[in-house]
Amino acid sequence: MTDLPLSPYPALLVGLPILMAALSLFFKNRGEAVVGLTGSLLTAGLAVIAFVDVTQQGTVIHILGGWEPPLGILLRMDPLAAVFIGMTAVVGVFISLYAWRYFRTQETATGGFPLFWPLWLFLWAGLNGLFLSNDLFNLFVTLEVIGISAVALAVLSGKAAALTAGLRYLLAAITGSMSYLFGVALIYGSTGTLDLTHLGHVLQPGTTTTFALVVITLGLLIKMAGFPFHFWLPPAHSSAPAPVSALLSALVVKGAFYILLRLWMEVFGVSLTYAAGQLIGLAGAIAVIWGSWQAFMQTSLKLIVAHSSVAQLGYLLMVFPLLILAPGESADSADWLSNAWTAGIYQVIAHAFAKASFFLSAGIIIMALGHDRIESLRDLVGNMRITALAIGLAGVSLIGLPPSGGFMAKWMLLKGIFLSGQWWWAPVVLAGSLLTAGYVFMLLRLAFAPAREKEPFRPVPKKLEVYALLLALGSFLIVLPADSLVQFLESSEIFGSGIETIVEGGAHGND
């Protein structure tokens, strides 16, 4: 592990946003926002440099303070981490630019939420740290950094509804991380190590490992709002200010998914069974149907978008059953693994772009109308052409129509499903898309419908609309470099791997 090329970027990716966040606290209102925006632009620039570095050198590591593991902390940036960091940077920059303009328009009433900036930078540092961490406890710490700053962002408006939703979110987050930490304690007790790479070799199947797997998975499912722990997500995401909703839905929930993916593939291979994969896939499938149906039944735009997040996260869970091979199959003969991985990664990225764009558009509509009841979307096309286009494009990507990133994800998922012979997931994917089409077309129908009475659309800064549109376009543009992206990811050890199981619970390694 320690013979990989060293690089300073992993440490900087965590350190710089924290530094800028702390720095911004020394300034007031306007100054705080200026430092905050500078910080986010710098962090994004750094992320791009680090990404390019990984494309050239392959996996790089950073040993903090020169203390080698197991004593010290090692940050590892492999292609998978680089892709997640890059996605965070691109989506983060657009949301930052939007937030800069958005909060300025609200300056008189609220002082422009200057606290948004340090909290967002702390959140960013936590996300980067999470993607780079290579030990179980470090992951816990980054989860907590993310959880606390995310809740603080969600209650930024200080309204009673947001506070109640935020408290529910916080309690769910604490419960999730304590459950996760319980599993970490059990793993440490039985192996004496926390390092992911090392654990992958030394972990033995047994009751303790299985129990640790269960509590860690449950904890992470609570954190990523997997069914049946999705209850906190819609109120928390819909009652936050628009840029915050976008951050929470597009980026924060993906953190827990990333850990779940890494732990299942790299650490817990020995105690995973075929049934475990089917079970988590079932949770995902229910989330897809239930979330889409709930979204369809809502009458306010932000609640539609928030429920749609529950459904789209369900697709991510449906990747797991494909990664766990049935007894008797081996990773060499399972040619759908790379399809399933591509589906998962594309679902993460496409959803991040499309959902961020959707929430930012919702913010624009609230700014123009003062509320977000969907019947007021009538004649949106006539009044705000760019926002209507952004909603349309983002919606198309969520449904999974070609040539969007969402199509890529769902197509690859279906391909993986049929190649692996687990045909029973296919109707869920199709029904999910159909229901998504239902609520997206419902919005679009209203957007094109003539207005019944003249609703006063207040003017909104054009820039905001453009940022939302660019994000929506992003969810299409990500398809263009698909070949090179998958090739890049394949140089990651974990990408394209599967878990081989045998009939009696146990397993052989996870290569």
Place this chain on the structure above:
Amino acid sequence: METYQIYSLTSAVLFVIGIGGVFASRQFIKKIIATIIMGGGVFLVFVSFAQRDALSFADPVPLALVITGIVVAVASAAFALALARRIYQLTGEESFTTEK
């Protein structure tokens, strides 16, 4: 029964009480206390695993982890209490009114 077994069993019981409390109660304060009890259970697991044989000193790593964990738990609990207090000031509510 050995000492660490007593610790481990106690911690499991605390964890279950905590997680039950989080899901069963509606009041803010009860839920917050329940998460603290859960945390107590988890930290006790770490402490019980720190024991090695009787002659050598305890394994320092779990203890260091527990300290970090406690700091995090205290911060989260304080944040949750602050939120609960603010909600009470604004609306007079002490518990979640809708389902869950």
